[in-house]
Amino acid sequence: MTTLTRRKPVYSVAQSAPHQILVCKACKHKGADCAPGHALMKKLRAAIAAAGMAEDFEVSGTACLAGCVPDHGGPCVLGWRASAKATWLFGDIDPGQPIDDLVEFSRLYAAREDGWLSGRDCPPRLCDNTLARIPAAMIVTREGPVQ
Template identity: 40%
Template sequence: MLDVFSHRIIVCSLCRDTVTGRRSGGDLCADLRSRLAETLASSFAVETIDCMAGCARPLTVAFNAEGKASYLFGSIDSGTDAGALVEFARLYASLADGWCNSGQRPARLAGKILARIPAAGKAREQVR
């Protein structure tokens, strides 16, 4: 049976902690799966990938879904940021187009956003 999830959280498996040098992506995935199990497990696939080119700001974590803006976060601490990532997952799942501003995201993730990428075909008009 094929599992179909509407949202994905992708964690870099090769990022090394800048202090310990330890690769903690796998541990973060396990923690996120556990935390999402109670409320969002059927909506989110949590998976690893070997690299997201965020090497200057390890650990990198991405959120994406069909028809929604995607987000890439960096400088994630697997020990202290998991709760904020789950909080963002709840917000992200609730947004029809995935678009949110910095004031809506968890404070713990402030300064950790590397990119917000509009969904394909959904670029917004530039506000001048």
């Protein structure tokens, strides 16, 4: 009888801060790392730190977030997540553009207990590029809800 070993999935990203911003760093359609994703991740880390939010936000790269348009070749996909909060996914984010709106969204997201914002609350560029707003997962067992 063989023992099965559990491997950490390639898309698994440990979270060490209360909030996490995930940046797609793998161009699955190109079969290579995503240079624009890596550049955006570095730029966003610096901006979050400069805004005084480094303790509240971790900026991490992750495997393909499946929200890009393969033929575009540059724009990135980003996600915001936190325990007991809605998860947000934005696409077509150009790493060459100013990232003030990404930092502003981070402030808004952190300030909401449940992470739920309406489209009109988002910075305009993100409102136009929203791919998904996913409610926080609520797991219910016989003993009651588990978050």
